[in-house]
Amino acid sequence: MIxxxxxxSIAEGESEETLELTKQALAQGFSATSIxxxxxxxxINIVAEKYxxxxxxxxxxxxxxxxxxAGLSVIEPILTAxxxxxxxxxxxxxxxxxxxxxxxxxxxxxxxxxxxRIIDLGVNVTPKKFARAVRKEKPDILMISALLTTxxxxxxxxxxxxxxxxxxxxxxxxxxGAPITDAFAKEIGADYTFEDxxxxxxxxxxxxxxxxxxxxxxx
Numbered sequence: 001m002i003x004x005x006x007x008x009s010i011a012e013g014e015s016e017e018t019l020e021l022t023k024q025a026l027a028q029g030f031s032a033t034s035i036x037x038x039x040x041x042x043x044i045n046i047v048a049e050k051y052x053x054x055x056x057x058x059x060x061x062x063x064x065x066x067x068x069x070a071g072l073s074v075i076e077p078i079l080t081a082x083x084x085x086x087x088x089x090x091x092x093x094x095x096x097x098x099x100x101x102x103x104x105x106x107x108x109x110x111x112x113x114x115x116x117r118i119i120d121l122g123v124n125v126t127p128k129k130f131a132r133a134v135r136k137e138k139p140d141i142l143m144i145s146a147l148l149t150t151x152x153x154x155x156x157x158x159x160x161x162x163x164x165x166x167x168x169x170x171x172x173x174x175x176x177g178a179p180i181t182d183a184f185a186k187e188i189g190a191d192y193t194f195e196d197x198x199x200x201x202x203x204x205x206x207x208x209x210x211x212x213x214x215x216x217x218x219x
Contacts, residue, residue: 002028003039006071010043013063015070022071032075033113040075041106041197044068048102052178065102072109079112088208091133092143093121095154100147103177106197107143114204116141127154127161134167140208144190146177155180156188176200 002025009017018040025035047064050056090111094104101123111118119137121129134142142162144155155175162168175190185193194200 002030003035003042006035006039007043007046010040010064010067010071011047013060013067015063015067018067019070019074022074026074026078032078035071035075036079036109036113037198040068040071041109044102044106045196048106061102065105068105072105076112079109088115088140089117089119089137090141090143091119091121091130091137091139092145093125093130093133094123094145094147095151095158096124096126097154098146098148098151099123100145103147103197104145107145107176107200110197110201111143111204114201114208116204116208127157130158131161131165131167134162134171135165139171141172141174143174143176146175146180149179152177152179152184155190159189174200 002021006018006021006025009021022035022039025039026032044064047056047061051058051061092104092108092111094101104120104123108118108120119133119139121133130142130144133139142158144158146152146155159168159173162171162173172191173189174192174194175185175188176193180193182193192203194203
């Protein structure tokens, strides 16, 4: 099955192969969402799990991430087609001091598949930069990522900055990353955290329209 080939190409860090296989899957009639979930995300999740168990090193993870991005570049225009827009706006980024984007890439892809409009601030984002983006874009959701235990505390700084600037009440804050727990999310004043990208996707599908309705009614 072509999904298995995509998963294998990501595990091997073969960007060109992932790109071509993704094109082939589309040509064979598979939907962009199924390619995303059964191929690209499954592949990168396997690599991420191996990294957590210290079975692969950072360069291998980076190569796998680049491969997933190659496949994502093929289906991203379909996932963000005009017919799917209007289902909310999400800003996402990895906190200052953290250059990891593996989790961010997965979540971004999931959010696009749910029909949300995405503004990706990238990695190493300062609290003030997050706040500036929230003020300018007025998103429905702000997603903050951290993969390192040493950068987790910056998430709290982001939320404090939003409060100081009077922006916190107008946006739902979701925090995520390997070291993030429910207890930590509550402690820093975040609204939600999720165990994995699929849980997040299900949340979006069930709740994004409710969040938008409630936001409009309160404004």
